[in-house]
């Protein structure tokens with residue numbers, strides 16, 4: 001379990017590594033969709049430079065983090081430089097995925113980016129089963145999906161073509177896939193941009209100054 005959820009004995013967990021890889025792609029003020037317990041990504045990896053939202057009132061979240069209507073994010077258009085969906089897009093009910101990605105697009109500034117992570121199918125199925133079994137045997141509550149109660153339209157993983165299709169239909173451009181090298185290529189992310197000029201080079205360094213992984 002240490003390897004999946006929490007850092008222990010000098011080892012970084014799969015989740016910490018996932019957050020590390022994603023934080024390197026964030027270009028400024030960030031919206032983390034499906035932030036999970038304690039809003040960890042925004043609070044500990046982006047020095048609170050952003051907002052985390054979720055549909056379930058997990059420990060460590062406040063009213064501000066919970067969105068009742070997932071088809072309308074409570075933010076003005078062009079508010080964020082980056083939007084992240086970390087280990088989350090497959091958990092959005094299938095019929096709502098396009099709407100949420102369009103919301104992400106609306107809330108991004110021109111030149112901002114979206115980052116979506118996904119494990120490979122075998123890794124996703126195994127991880128979900130191992131975590132579920134561990135909780136059952138040891139009485140822990142690592143399995144946030146069971147705690148929330150999985151919706152019938154959630155899935156264990158999405159194929160690359162499904163993710164690129166969703167991103168393209170929402171309007172994102174320049175979509176690329178990047179592997180997490182330290183996870184034997186079993187986990188990866190997709191990057192897409194909202195038209196305009198990419199927030200890269202000088203402007204990216206400026207936008208991300210002050211952002212440092214802080215665990």
Ligand SMILES: C[S@@+](CC[C@H](N)C(=O)[O-])C[C@H]1O[C@@H](n2cnc3c(N)ncnc32)[C@H](O)[C@@H]1O
Pocket residue numbers: 015033034035036037053054055056070085086087088091092093096100144148
């Ligand atoms: C596997 S957890 C990932 C949590 C966190 N991003 C992380 O990497 O640790 C999936 C998250 O997606 C959230 N979720 C489920 N349905 C959602 C929806 N329709 N919109 C946004 N998030 C959703 C869940 O509540 C849960 O926090």
